[in-house]
Amino acid sequence: MRYSNGIPTTVVSGAVQKYAAIPGGLMPLLHEIQAGLGFIPKESVAEIARGMGLSRAEVHGVISFYHDFRYQPAGRRTIQLCRAEACQAVGSRSLEAHVKNRLGIDYGDTTPDGRFSLEPVYCLGNCACGPSMRIGDEVFARVGPERFDSLLDDMQHA
């Protein structure tokens, strides 16, 4: 079975089955769907709601409340830049401007070629060695504009 856009429904139905009986299971369920598909298909909200005994509004409310959950697929790589104070103290505001300019996108956007999405993050716990950036599960320390450019070049040639 697939949704109208071709996404298979098995990830959603599997997750619903797994978490339906677990107290507070909606959060891990949504994480699992997003880990499997890269996003949460809007069409799956009704099925999740049915399976979890919630209203569609409640499920939508949770998905839209948390920054991590998304209804749209992200780019191949999501770049998270830390915007918080410890990184600001070591130049993250200028890094932020540089990155937006270099990628040609703002926070919440994806480059037209679909390679990169840019997201703000408020602290990665690397505050003694900022500015900090996260790509996938990897955190990078002391990221100045030059370091960013060389990391970006590496990724573009990878």
Next chain:
Amino acid sequence: MLKVFVPADTTACALGADAVASAVAEHARARGLDLRVVRNGSRGIFWLEPLLEIEADGNRHAFGPVYPGDVAGLFEAGFPGLSEHPLYLGKVAEIEWLARQDRLTFGRAGWIDPLSLDDYRRSGGYEGLLKALEKSPADIVAAVVDSGLRGRGGAAFPAGIKWRTVLNTPADQKYVTANADEGDSGTFADRLLMESDPFQLLEGMTICALAVGATQGYIYLRSEYPKALRVLGRAIATAEAAGLLGADILGSGRDFHLQIRVGAGAYICGEETAMLESLEGKRGLVRFKPPLPAIKGLFAKPTVVNNVLTLAAVTTVLAKGPEYYRDFGTGRSRGTLAVQLAGNIRRGGLVEVPFGVSLRELVEDFGGGSASGRPLYAIQVGGPLGAYLPESLWDTPLDYEAFAAVGAMLGHGGIVVFDASVDMLEQARFAMEFCAVESCGKCTPCRIGSVRGVELIDKIGKNENRLANLELLEDLCATMEVGSLCAMGGLTPLPVRSAVRHFPMDFARNAAE
């Protein structure tokens, strides 16, 4: 066989520790050396990370910072033999920055393999639990009360009193939850503990469960900490296999099951009632208090909500006795505080010291001044909801009451240092903006007030009715402070007001008057 230690902690890895570890292994292979690379946790001495250590003549010797490109040179200079190499730092135990600390909670971090239960037990781990198993719940609670331990998440509520409330509230089910949603900028102590010494959190939670009569626990971990998630997951599995978690703990007949739940990028879920909502699978909306979570918490059952470091400290309290813990500190702030030196600081990292040490000693003696070499200018203590302090207040001792007396708060112990290039109007604006982004939206002063705050500060920056708008900003801050449901809206005025009060020149740059 020679052991070489390369930390696997987030900051060390962000500085190249994984590549260092593989380079060491490769060079050793090429030279036919009998050497094993152990991935330890970090000591939190982040200015020297990646910190590479070797075991020789019964001591640990350190080299650092060792970047991937340094490894070949180290081997050429005789590594793993000790050498006069410029990166050689001497014995780890004699590095002054570490030796001057009182590491009660972080004593093991960096020494041990975080996932080795043997390492943990050999270094005193689970002694607290063994003692707790011999005590009645009321006696465990009494020990925590006597230790003077206060919640390390920021609110500093006496941990033992909270536990006593849960113990004394009858229910068919109780919960222990660890708040590992360490969202404050400038803080990383919870992360460091979970990545470098995860069993300590597990042990602390188990002791708490025995004390209050809980059989189920949750660690609410922020999604920004993927390494901590992996380490904790494996530590839980190891503890379960060893009979230290799950059913019939160490044959005591007591059960304690522990699960990790991952947040999803909402700062507000570090607020205890929002965290409980999130654990229930809902939006992270703050709850009205009362009822207290200790009486009606997770799934409406009596629940302990403690910060990671509070639960970890309990292991020391039980193992060494409440007097031992209480003997550190000053006034009503007992024990040690895990201070996190962050931002524009030369020697940043984790500094665990007794309460009473001054801010200046921390940023100057430990921190060594700014990383940029320019004079220090402003220090934000206690995360994004903490005050910005000018130099005249840097002699304030680390003490919950002393900080409150100067209109500041210690919070979770994050210290973010700025040099004079900072624009305090921008920092005040950011405090309001952050509140607008992260507000749960339940109460109006926080949800709307923060948006109006950003607008007002923009007008002040453009010198539009500057004095009238400064007055309005003060009014708005007063409304947010007294009218908000939780600390998010209630404390956002702290960084804003402190910036205006202590750094007025940054709010008058375009002023004509």
